[in-house]
Amino acid sequence: xxxxxxxxxxxxxxxxxxxxxxxxxxxxxxxxxxxxxxxxxxxxxxxxxxxxxxxxxxxxxxxxxxxxxxxxxxxxxxxxxxxxxxxxxxxxxxxxxxxxxxxxxxxxxxxxxxxxxxxxxxxxxxxxxxxxxxxxxxxxxxxxxxxxxxxxxxxxxxxxxxxxxxxxxxxxxxxxxxxxxxxxxxxxxxxxxxxxxxxxxxxxxxxxxxxxxxxxxxxxxxxxxxxxxxxxxxxxxxxxxxxxxxxxxxxxxxxxxxxxxxxxxxxxxxxxxxxxxxxxxxxxxxxxxxxxxxxxxxxxxxxxxxxxxxxxxxxxxxxxxxxxxxxxxxxxxxxxxxxxxxxxxxxxxxxxxxxxxxxxxxxxxxxxxxxxxxxxxxxxxxxxxxxxxxxxxxxxxxxxxxxxxxxxxxxxxxxxxxxxxxx
Numbered sequence: 001x002x003x004x005x006x007x008x009x010x011x012x013x014x015x016x017x018x019x020x021x022x023x024x025x026x027x028x029x030x031x032x033x034x035x036x037x038x039x040x041x042x043x044x045x046x047x048x049x050x051x052x053x054x055x056x057x058x059x060x061x062x063x064x065x066x067x068x069x070x071x072x073x074x075x076x077x078x079x080x081x082x083x084x085x086x087x088x089x090x091x092x093x094x095x096x097x098x099x100x101x102x103x104x105x106x107x108x109x110x111x112x113x114x115x116x117x118x119x120x121x122x123x124x125x126x127x128x129x130x131x132x133x134x135x136x137x138x139x140x141x142x143x144x145x146x147x148x149x150x151x152x153x154x155x156x157x158x159x160x161x162x163x164x165x166x167x168x169x170x171x172x173x174x175x176x177x178x179x180x181x182x183x184x185x186x187x188x189x190x191x192x193x194x195x196x197x198x199x200x201x202x203x204x205x206x207x208x209x210x211x212x213x214x215x216x217x218x219x220x221x222x223x224x225x226x227x228x229x230x231x232x233x234x235x236x237x238x239x240x241x242x243x244x245x246x247x248x249x250x251x252x253x254x255x256x257x258x259x260x261x262x263x264x265x266x267x268x269x270x271x272x273x274x275x276x277x278x279x280x281x282x283x284x285x286x287x288x289x290x291x292x293x294x295x296x297x298x299x300x301x302x303x304x305x306x307x308x309x310x311x312x313x314x315x316x317x318x319x320x321x322x323x324x325x326x327x328x329x330x331x332x333x334x335x336x337x338x339x340x341x342x343x344x345x346x347x348x349x350x351x352x353x354x355x356x357x358x359x360x361x362x363x364x365x366x367x368x369x370x371x372x373x374x375x376x377x378x379x380x381x382x383x384x385x386x387x388x389x390x391x392x393x394x395x396x397x398x399x400x401x402x403x404x405x406x407x408x409x410x411x412x413x414x415x416x417x418x419x420x421x422x423x
Contacts (some may be wrong), residue, residue, distance in 0.1 A: 093105075094126055102124075229243075246280035267282045308322065333423060334386070346377040356399045362394035
């Protein structure tokens with residue numbers, strides 16, 4: 001279009017219709033118009049390219065989020081996780097707090113198959129008392145990156161004397177020395193009299209001496225005023241709660257939390273055994289199907305269940321044998337309140353017209369009873385409180401009848417591990 005107009009102008013110029021100056025002015029205006037339109041076209045192309053780039057990044061981010069990332073990794077208790085990205089090729093690092101050491105993979109990488117390398121780590125408490133560092137009958141109290149030795153009456157100790165017993169820092173406290181008594185803080189007031197006070201955890205005694213308050217003796221002996229759920233150790237001006245093996249002191253510094261050795265791989269169960277976490281420890285169990293007998297045999301369908309193989313129905317042994325046998329392991333604290341429902345048994349495939357539930361044997365089964373909660377569910381009830389440590393076994397039977405004819409039965413073998421502690 002512009003090319004035709006230019007040729008027309010030149011033709012007019014040749015014909016003498018326009019002067020030379022008019023032709024040049026017109027050409028300059030046309031060049032300015034072309035430059036303006038070219039700039040607008042370039043700006044439009046830049047905007048379009050920018051929008052395409054934004055769209056591409058958005059699509060790539062969504063694809064990366066859904067397809068090129070690994071699952072979220074949990075932060076280990078008493079530890080930290082370094083690294084937030086979970087994209088393929090990225091690494092995450094784990095550290096433990098003071099007093100704990102890392103068990104598991106220190107570094108995990110997000111692999112091409114969207115899984116993490118290595119094993120999920122956990123932080124295990126460093127037991128500085130494991131080497132029995134306190135000599136001459138001293139009591140070791142485990143702490144964070146240190147231990148405290150409580151010396152018996154007539155003995156004393158210093159950090160320098162006993163430091164070679166353990167690489168960890170040690171504090172020695174003597175039960176009969178001056179560490180449990182201090183001089184008061186005194187000052188003269190404006191009236192010229194002297195006022196004295198004791199530090200927190202101490203009280204003024206005869207002779208103007210600040211004597212340690214034994215919180216353990218004052219409060220720990222009575223259940224209503226206990227300051228530690230397990231054991232209490234008196235310290236100068238304070239006290240410390242101690243948990244038994246298999247427990248960790250809670251963040252409130254008074255109660256104890258059970259350690260799940262099975263989840264944290266802190267057990268020594270051999271291959272073929274199953275780890276069962278109990279309060280204060282763990283048990284290694286090996287559920288076994290009954291041996292073949294009278295044309296009746298069983299096959300393991302899961303780690304905790306056996307199913308009966310097909311057998312001749314005209315055989316009496318086959319008719320009376322259980323269709324399935326399952327194994328159940330229950331942890332329980334000592335002296336729990338009763339009655340308490342421990343276990344429920346039911347069936348989803350109810351063919352007959354009635355179900356019967358019964359206790360057929362076991363060790364310590366006199367402390368249990370069975371009751372029906374609805375038409376298809378029976379419950380195992382603990383009827384008497386049991387002081388631990390103890391192991392109770394009970395065998396339950398759920399039988400299905402149609403017009404009083406036995407259609408089949410299922411056996412539940414329940415083993416209850418009762419801790420020696422009430423927490």
